[in-house]
Amino acid sequence: IKASPVTDGQTIFCGSTDGFMYAIGFDGKLIWKFKAGNSIEAPALVMNGSVLFGQLDGLFYRLDEKTGKEIWKYKTDNQIMGSANWLKVNGKVRLLVGSYDYNLHCFGFDKGDSIWRYESDNYINGAPALYGKYAVFGGCDGFLHLVDIETGKVFKKIKLETYIASSPVVEGKYAYVGDYEGRFFCIDLEAGKITWTYHEKDKNLPFIASPALSGNLIVIGNQDKSVYCFEKSDGRLVWKTKASGRVESSSVIASGKISTGTMDGMLYTYDLKTGPYELEKSGGNVV
Secondary structure, eight states, rough: OOOOOEEEEEEEEEEEEEEEEEEEEEEEEEEEEEEEEEEEEEOOOETTTTEEEOOSSSSEEETTTOOEEEEEEOSSSSSSOOOOOEEETTTTEEEEEEESSSSEEEEEEOOOOOOEEEEEESSSOOEEEETTEEEEEOTTTTTEEEEEETOOOOEEEOOOOOOOOOEEEEETTEEEEEOOTSSSEETTTTTEEEEEEEEEETTOOOOOOOEEETTEEEEEOOTTEEEEEETTTTTEEEEEEEEOOOOOOOEEEEETTEEEOOSSSEEEEETTTBBBSSSSOEEEEEE
């Protein structure tokens, strides 16, 4: 299981690399499972009585939440690695998902009908965020894209450094995202400029995970086996700690605590403000 589970009521929904989407009760009993045909590696979107998700054949499904029956499926031309987002336009829900066919796809919730495609210059790995009426996503073309959800036209392209595999987090007019060479950015979406960048000298391992934000703090794990906590206003490193394995999944913040999973099967919990008991010094700097 690579996909994060999501819940609605007393039901857990989770896809697996065995090609099935599972609905499991809080009692641990299977409610239903749906054969999607290929690996499901992104979290599902659960809304309006439906479970929506993509898989590695490039198919995106809408299932009935209660029964697991297929309502419709939408086809992209390559694998889907990220989860979907949505926005209402003229009273109608539009769904947004990126694909390795280079396109951000927009299609209708009711029928799964294609509304538009926006083509980037490389794979789209993460999930799109929302900034007003714009979809915000990073691509393997090294740009942060802002696309008008009504028209499918690009509003801004902001050049970063290299591949962006993680999903951005947007708060106010700022987006926060990491890249494949270990840089972490704060981007002013209104100005279309980078506000600050954190990068450690001689560090070039990727940020695959997406950031988690709470108050003035941002937490993100890296493939260098470290978990970082930054001040969102200026990029100052508040704390950093070493885990036992690579961090490729996003952390969860709840009740002042952080939970982070690692690729060697460990789950760590830290205090949001102080981190671990023994902090490691970093040679990083903020630009």
